[in-house]
Amino acid sequence: MAAPQAPTKPAKPGETSMPVIWAKQLGRLIGAPIGSVIFAFIIGAIIVLITGGDPIQAYQGLFCGGIGLFCTGDLYSSITPALEISSTIVFATPLIFTGLAVALPFRAGLFNIGAQGQLTMGAIAAAAVGIHYASWPGFILLPAVLIVGTLAGAAWGGIVGVLKAFTGAHEVVTTIMLNYIAAFFLYYLLRGGPMQLAGQPEISANVGAGAQLPHFLNGNGQLFGQPIGVYQAHTGILIAFAVAVLFYILLKRTALGYEIRAVGQNQRAARYAGISVKRTLIITMLIAGAFAGLAGGVEIAGLSHQLTIRYATDSTGFDAIAVALLGANAAIGIILAAFLFAALRVAGPVMQGNANVSQNLVDIIQAVILFSIAANFLRTFKIRLPALRQTPPGEDAPMVATTVTELEDTEPSEPAEVGDTA
Amino acid sequence: MSTTAPETPQAMTGDEGTIAIEMRNIRKAWPGVVANDNVSFTVQKGEIHALVGENGAGKSTLMNVLYGLLRPDAGEIYVNGKLAHISGPRDAIALGIGMVHQHFMLIPPLTVGENITLGREPVYNVDVFDTAKANANIRELSAQYGLAIDPSTRTSDLPVGLQQRVEILKVLYRGADILILDEPTGVLTPQETDDLFVVLRGLVKRGKTIIFITHKLREVLEISDNVTVLRRGKVVGHLVTKETNQEEIARMMVGRDVLLRVEKPPAKPGEPLLRVEHLNVTSEQGIPAVRDLSLEVRSGEILGIAGVEGNGQSELVEALAGTRQVVSGHIQIGDAAITNIGARKIRSAGMAHIPEDRRESGLVLNYSIADNLIFGHQRDDTFTWKGIMLRLQTIREWAERLIKQFDIRTPSPDIAARALSGGNQQKVVVARELSSKPKVLLAAQPTRGVDIGAIEFIHRQLVAERDSGAAILLVSAELDEVRSLSDRIAVMYEGRIVSFEPADATEERLGLLMTGGGQKQEHASA
Numbered sequence: 001m002a003a004p005q006a007p008t009k010p011a012k013p014g015e016t017s018m019p020v021i022w023a024k025q026l027g028r029l030i031g032a033p034i035g036s037v038i039f040a041f042i043i044g045a046i047i048v049l050i051t052g053g054d055p056i057q058a059y060q061g062l063f064c065g066g067i068g069l070f071c072t073g074d075l076y077s078s079i080t081p082a083l084e085i086s087s088t089i090v091f092a093t094p095l096i097f098t099g100l101a102v103a104l105p106f107r108a109g110l111f112n113i114g115a116q117g118q119l120t121m122g123a124i125a126a127a128a129v130g131i132h133y134a135s136w137p138g139f140i141l142l143p144a145v146l147i148v149g150t151l152a153g154a155a156w157g158g159i160v161g162v163l164k165a166f167t168g169a170h171e172v173v174t175t176i177m178l179n180y181i182a183a184f185f186l187y188y189l190l191r192g193g194p195m196q197l198a199g200q201p202e203i204s205a206n207v208g209a210g211a212q213l214p215h216f217l218n219g220n221g222q223l224f225g226q227p228i229g230v231y232q233a234h235t236g237i238l239i240a241f242a243v244a245v246l247f248y249i250l251l252k253r254t255a256l257g258y259e260i261r262a263v264g265q266n267q268r269a270a271r272y273a274g275i276s277v278k279r280t281l282i283i284t285m286l287i288a289g290a291f292a293g294l295a296g297g298v299e300i301a302g303l304s305h306q307l308t309i310r311y312a313t314d315s316t317g318f319d320a321i322a323v324a325l326l327g328a329n330a331a332i333g334i335i336l337a338a339f340l341f342a343a344l345r346v347a348g349p350v351m352q353g354n355a356n357v358s359q360n361l362v363d364i365i366q367a368v369i370l371f372s373i374a375a376n377f378l379r380t381f382k383i384r385l386p387a388l389r390q391t392p393p394g395e396d397a398p399m400v401a402t403t404v405t406e407l408e409d410t411e412p413s414e415p416a417e418v419g420d421t422a
Numbered sequence: 423m424s425t426t427a428p429e430t431p432q433a434m435t436g437d438e439g440t441i442a443i444e445m446r447n448i449r450k451a452w453p454g455v456v457a458n459d460n461v462s463f464t465v466q467k468g469e470i471h472a473l474v475g476e477n478g479a480g481k482s483t484l485m486n487v488l489y490g491l492l493r494p495d496a497g498e499i500y501v502n503g504k505l506a507h508i509s510g511p512r513d514a515i516a517l518g519i520g521m522v523h524q525h526f527m528l529i530p531p532l533t534v535g536e537n538i539t540l541g542r543e544p545v546y547n548v549d550v551f552d553t554a555k556a557n558a559n560i561r562e563l564s565a566q567y568g569l570a571i572d573p574s575t576r577t578s579d580l581p582v583g584l585q586q587r588v589e590i591l592k593v594l595y596r597g598a599d600i601l602i603l604d605e606p607t608g609v610l611t612p613q614e615t616d617d618l619f620v621v622l623r624g625l626v627k628r629g630k631t632i633i634f635i636t637h638k639l640r641e642v643l644e645i646s647d648n649v650t651v652l653r654r655g656k657v658v659g660h661l662v663t664k665e666t667n668q669e670e671i672a673r674m675m676v677g678r679d680v681l682l683r684v685e686k687p688p689a690k691p692g693e694p695l696l697r698v699e700h701l702n703v704t705s706e707q708g709i710p711a712v713r714d715l716s717l718e719v720r721s722g723e724i725l726g727i728a729g730v731e732g733n734g735q736s737e738l739v740e741a742l743a744g745t746r747q748v749v750s751g752h753i754q755i756g757d758a759a760i761t762n763i764g765a766r767k768i769r770s771a772g773m774a775h776i777p778e779d780r781r782e783s784g785l786v787l788n789y790s791i792a793d794n795l796i797f798g799h800q801r802d803d804t805f806t807w808k809g810i811m812l813r814l815q816t817i818r819e820w821a822e823r824l825i826k827q828f829d830i831r832t833p834s835p836d837i838a839a840r841a842l843s844g845g846n847q848q849k850v851v852v853a854r855e856l857s858s859k860p861k862v863l864l865a866a867q868p869t870r871g872v873d874i875g876a877i878e879f880i881h882r883q884l885v886a887e888r889d890s891g892a893a894i895l896l897v898s899a900e901l902d903e904v905r906s907l908s909d910r911i912a913v914m915y916e917g918r919i920v921s922f923e924p925a926d927a928t929e930e931r932l933g934l935l936m937t938g939g940g941q942k943q944e945h946a947s948a
Contacts, residue, residue, distance in 0.1 A: 019835070253814070255806045258793065265786045272746055272775065272783045273798030274766030 006288040032325050032373060033333065038338070042369035044361055058357040066343030073377025075354045080224045082231070084346060086217075089233040090303060091342030094119065096240035097295030098320030099338050101288040103329040105171070106268045107251060109264035114160060114175025115292040116317025117182035118153040122296025123127025124186060125152030127307035128157070128195065130300060139212030146239075146297045146412075153293015154286045156182065161285030162282045165278035171285075183312035195307055204307035213302035234302035240333070243291060248331040250287070260284050292317065322370050341366065439599070441503060442600050442631040443468045443488065443519075445590050448497035457483040459655040465648075467502075470622060470632045472640055472642040472663070473865040475652035476675055476873035477844050481635050482652060484652070485602050488512040488633075489521045501600075520598025522589045524605045528577050535560050535573035538592045547917070557580045558769070563594060582731075583614030590621065598630045607641055611730045612933035619645050637675075637874075639668040640902075651675055676874050686885045689909040692721035695893035696742075696862045701751035703734070703741040709896045711737035713917040719862065719893040721935075725886065727897045728832035728910025728932050735897045736778060739866045742895070743775040755862050769798060774860030778867040778897070784851040785839045792821035792835040795854050829879060830854035845876030857889055860907055863887060881907060901929060901936075 043054035057075075064071040066088055068081025098115040102173030105112040126149030133141055156178060163169040189195040195204040217223065217231040251257040262270040263280045271277055296311065304310070319341055326340070327333030344366060439690045440553050443465040450458040456542035457480045475481045486492040488499065489516060490508040499506050501517045514521075528537050533555045536543075543556040557573040562829050564571050569587050577588060586606060593601055603622075607615045622632055622645060634646060642649055642663065649661040651674040659674045673679055696719040711734040719725045729735055740746035742753060744765035753761045760768045769775075777783035785794050796805050798816055805817050821835035830849045832842060839847055848869070855863065868875040884907060898904050904911060911923040911937040921935050 021834070253812055254810055255800045255812055256810070258800045258812060262786050262797070265788050266782070269777075269786055269797070272743065272765065272777055273768050273800075274744075274764070275798075276764075276766070309821050403522070 002072065013233045029328055029330075031334075033328055033337070036326070036372040039312075039372050040281040042366045043309045044365045047364060048357060048361060053357050054355075058361060061139040061351035061357060062344070062347045062357030062362075065347030065354070071304050075135065079350060079354065080226055082224050083226055084350070086231040087346045087383050088339065088343045089237050091234045091345050093234070093302070094295040094299055094316045095319060095338035095342055096237075096244060096335055097298065098292050098317050099323035099327060100243060101292035101295070102320045103154075103160060103327065103334055104251075104260070104288045104291070104323035105284055106324060106329045107264045108260045108281060109267065110160075110171050110281065110284065112157070112160070112175055112288050113172055113321065114157065114178050114317070114318045115288075115295075116180035116288045116312075116315075117175065118156045118292030119296040119299075119317050120179075120182040120186055120311050121156040121312040122149035122153035122293025122297070123300050123307060124182075124189065124195075125149050125293070126211075126297035126300040127204055127207060130211035130305075131195070131205050133150065133221045134206075134208030134211070136208065136210055138212075141208055141210035142213065142301060145301050146192070146294060149297020149300065150290045150294040153296060154290035156293065157285040157287075157289015158282060160289075163281035164285070165204045167361045179317070182383070184308070186309065186312045190307060190309060197306075202309045206306045207300060211301055212305055213298065215302075232303060236298035236302035239294070239298055243294065244331040244335055248284075256280075256283065293318075322366065325373050326369060433742065440467050441465070442501070443633070444500040444503075445484070445488065446498045448484065448487055448489060448499075449495045450480075450492060451495055453907060456655045458487065461497075461652070461657050463650055463657070465631060465633055467631050468624055468629060469647040470634055470645055472646035472649045473633055473635045473652065474637060474639070474642055474649060474671060474675060476637060477567070477871060478654075478873075479652040480674070482604065482657040483634070483655075484602065485521070486633060488514065489519060489602060490707050503567070514597050515598070518597060519600040519602065520593030520596060521602040522593055522604065522606060522726045524585070524608060526585050526589055528585060528588060530576075530578035533572055533573065534575050534577055534580070534588050534591075537588055538573070538579050538595050540592070542596065548589075560595070563591060565876075567591075567594060567621075567628060568863035569621060569907075581614075582609050583611070583617060586610070586614075586618065590625075591691070594929070599629070600633070601625070602635070604635045606634070606846070607638060609634065609731065609899075611936055612929055613937055615641070617749055622659055639671050642671060643668065653677060666752055672874060684885065684906040686880045686907075687889070689723045689888065691723040691909070692891065694718045695721045695756055696895060697754045698742070699752040701738070701741065701753065702749040703737045703746060703751075704749055705737055710749075711743065715917065715919055717912055717919060719895050721768055721861075721891045721893050722888055723906055723909045724888050724894040724896055726911045727895065727914050727919075728901060728904045728911050728923075728936055729897075729914035730936050731899050732898035733936075735832055735914055735915050736866070737917075738897075738899055738914075739775070739778065739864050742768075743773065743777075769858070773861070773864065774855040774858050775864045776855050776866060776868050778846075778870065780847055780851050785847060787840040788838055790836045790941070791825065791830065791832055791842070792817055793838055794839045794850050795821045795824050795835075795857075795907075797854060799854075799858065824853040824857055826858075828883070843873070845872045848872050848880065852883055856883060860892055863892050863894045864897075865894055867899060868896070869898075869903060899931060905932070 026105065041059070045059070048055040048058045060070050063069040064076050064079055064081070065084055069085045072080050098119060101115045101118060102112050126145045129148045130141065130145045133144065137142070159178065160171050160174045163174050164171050190202045190204060197203050197205045213234045213236050215232065215234045217228050217233070219228045221228055223231065226272050231404050251261060258281050259275045262273070262275060265279050267277055270280070295316070299311070300307065323334055323337045323341055327335070327337035346360045348362040351361065352359040443462060443463070445461065445463040448458050448461045448463070449456070461480065461484055463473075463484060473481050473484070483492060487494045488508070490510045490513050491507070499508060501519070504516055504762065506513070508517065511521075529540070532540070535553065536551070538560055539556045544552040544559065546552045553936060560571075560573040563569075569591055571584060571587055571591065577585060580588070586609075587843050590601070606618060610618060622634075626632060636642060646663045649659075649663055649666065649671060650657060651659040651661065651671060653675060698718070699716050701712055701715045702710065705711040713734070715738065717725065725739070727735055737746060741748050744760070744763065744767070748762050751761070752759065755771045755773060758771050759772050760773070781787060786797065789797070799805060800812070801809050805813055805820070807813060820834060823829070825832060825835060828849050830842070830846050830853065832846065839850060842850070852868065868884065872880065882895070884894060896904065896907055905925065905927070908925050911925060911927055911932065912919045913921045913923060915936060915938050923932065923935070
């Protein structure tokens, strides 16, 4: 569940007021992710400590390298904070798209491992259009590149949805297989295939100038002692934000999103309510594929301007699963998680080079974050707040004792079905 | 049936030696809710003690404490006069306490003998299951307690009543002297219930003690010697069965006077609204579940389907609602054919459906009440702009109206349905389905697992819906409910309607028809 809806009427006296309930819901929602991150950083610090390093220095390196904070002292004199921030934005962009591409199917009860393949296909299609129609003017070519990338990703995701709906093929299996197909298709294209740039290994020609997304910083001068060209942050991040907003509206404000969530929560009830589960699953995967495909298109248009092997070999589509998980499958959470993971990625080399702490620490932190979310063990430490439904049936309880027991008739609080273990 | 209480073997002298179980000042709380508040509960040796209360009153909690599934926060338990420390079912069993759960804990493919001896199997050559010895043990046991059963039958082939007998034998096999039966009659036919009561009386004669958890007051009067009533985690009364009546117990359970009988004016049936002709439907396993079934429900009438669960009622309702494929036959609402046109179109043709399992089929538990109240109507023009954007304000106002109209107890429409009590969850389903002004209403187990107050309310709503001209098809495992609500009763057995009966048909007659008695031999091959 994403951010709570707008607060409404003030609570009547004696009622559990909605702001309190929402606060608790919010706490339940963000408690685990934030707790996991903190926990991971503590574990990371311990590991640095017992391997003979200085955790404070390590984390100074992380903060400086990731978001340009605390770059004080001689160690970091060579670091340009603005450049680090720019690089983090570059890394975060595709993670937001693909994180959303994993999160949407999650909401429908599907586990999309295939964001990687969908991104690959989106990148291939976008690059193909950008190269083939390189002479088109930008106001046509750029939209065309992005749209074709989106459609290619949608098609790649749609296959999964159709298979799931009509043959019941498990989406985890089909997405993994489709990832391979996409990757090998890319290898074929770039290793002696039709898109390989003559005489160059594993890269294609550049897309036309009109197919390129503008950077935030342009020109030939210098900024903070660096040529402006190295600040690669591009306007794709704005498209990512827009898609995140779209994702939120889709899920929370549209009938389709309502149905997607219903299918994810209770397929049987959805069927009883007249919702076509098959149709909903297919549409969900089409949209998810579109998000990931757009990531490919935006990367081509905003960053690499050419197809490379990286579109199959980097781990964006898989990090996306981590992003969706840490972001609790909510738009704002995914954006924050994408920035966190991007910052860690960017900071790794800085930490290693400047603070002399192995950048494997980044992987450890990432792994511990995921581990603690997946294992869900942090719940054990949570401060036990009385949950919402368990309003004590006292004098000022909302349900006056005129009639039957209300609100207390909730089985979940007790292990009703423990069973005969003897 | 319900006449005299069985004789109590031991006089209740209050002497230590006659007390089987004494739970003193048991307290069990979860954050914010006290499930058992200073509960004291005493059971004499050799009695049948009914523990009654509404859902959530704390009956199960108390028994789970006794059986060692839950640790109490405070309080002491004495078994046969001795202080007992029960930290798990193992301890409870060692003390001679056995529990027959509401949902059977049997492994269907195993034989009766294997199920009963599970965990304490007789073996030879160290680890080879000794079938002969197991079966001999069980035969001895069943002879001793008059619980006839064949140990070599596959458990899955047994009817529910006999499966329960297996559960009871399992507990006896482990040496239980004190048996806890959790809602044992919920799944039984009237005849099976009678059989169970005979068995229970036999067990008591042989010195066993029985704690009988139920919310069916008629059974309390029929079988028990003493009654303990819980309400909201507290003991509100100890009653001697002979000296009380249904009204008194109901008042204690609910805390106010309750109308136990449904008040309804005579039906004024109009033209047929639901027509089913020669319907055939198969179950998940591809076995015919509904066979050549025809019926008609008129406007302003409630047709009740009586039958033991698993005789095709669920499949019938699903076929009518469009969630299950019809193999052959014809269904229409008014003049419109709705056979196999899909759940969505059937809904728009004027069908509403209260599904038999609200948690599985009727609600999205994590959705708010407001979202649940538009479930199935989320694309109606009222709630959605051009089929795309939800009209959140309208949905909210709609929800607030229904919450008021249907007396759904909640601080806000934004609360998740999960947080509501069973009765209020069901009110959400009923509110949603009735609010669509259906021509035909399918009401499957409309009050299952719902407390008395809510049952009363839901019954009144169904009658009101009938009187406003809807045709209602009621399916219920509670024969009492079918008899009190219906204007006509159709008895279903093995997928067929074996008889249409008037509303005042006797329970005995219905029970006989439900179990295949009283019908001609033509279906004997099935």
